[in-house]
């Protein structure tokens with residue numbers, strides 16, 4: 139934001155200098171000639187100065203936004219509680235409307251709109267705590283959700299969320315982003331993707347058990363570099379190619395990632411950390427029962443979003459600020475629920 143302000147101020151300076159030059163030129167060409175009214179440039183300068191003042195005021199009143207990596211993330215002068223998020227329509231500045239839906243009647247048991255802070259978009263904690271609060275208010279016990287089946291898409295897969303599910307004793311199914319790669323159902327798609335893939339993977343390297351070394355597609359040797367590296371609960375052995383050989387290799391475009399050539403590093407998975415929640419979840423999702431339960435998720439929750447979006451015409455938030463956006467989202471959730479109660483209520487004695 140500071141950089142943006144500096145850029146605007148620099149542009150204003152440039153425009154002012156340009157104007158002075160033009161005025162001097164006019165003076166030389168037509169003696170005593172004056173400027174006629176407010177030029178387009180003046181209007182542009184005025185607009186830019188207002189923008190710079192607005193940013194300056196914003197910077198004084200707001201602390202920098204810090205993302206989950208601990209680094210400063212982009213603020214927004216118009217609505218600083220909103221956030222950049224990746225959607226099916228590209229990257230948008232806005233809020234993410236979330237809903238926790240019951241599988242029997244598709245009633246929303248808790249809803250919320252999230253924007254501020256990258257990590258807030260897909261946190262199970264606030265949704266679950268909100269749902270528990272709602273259950274308490276209708277007389278259900280604190281442990282109402284314990285043992286219940288819970289599904290969430292892979293956007294929610296994170297150690298924090300899995301810990302929360304574990305703490306609440308949920309029978310949770312929250313797959314990681316690579317679960318489809320392990321699912322035989324998607325084998326055809328995997329083959330198609332493999333044809334498109336550019337970078338050499340582990341399958342393209344040949345292992346020599348006698349020397350504990352790998353041979354790359356160019357016939358070069360990768361030696362053991364790290365005996366044990368743990369990433370997300372998976373234990374790897376790491377093999378490294380000779381940097382000089384990679385630098386001059388004709389296949390490097392298909393093998394190395396990024397511009398900095400450090401020699402190809404090959405991660406070979408050799409096991410997992412026992413009791414690691416991420417690995418336990420992957421193992422659970424990869425079972426027949428796990429896949430069957432998770433497959434039901436789309437049929438439960440997606441029609442709810444489709445109903446709100448297409449039948450109730452709520453395809454974008456029209457307000458600014460988290461409180462107002464949240465109220466707008468909850469109103470639509472309520473309207474959805476009223477429809478469900480009208481439909482199913484008589485079966486339970488509600489008329």
Ligand code: SF4
Pocket residue numbers: 354355356357358379383384385387388389390393394401402
């Ligand atoms: S970039 Fe290095 S590891 Fe990759 S094929 Fe070439 S020499 Fe082998």
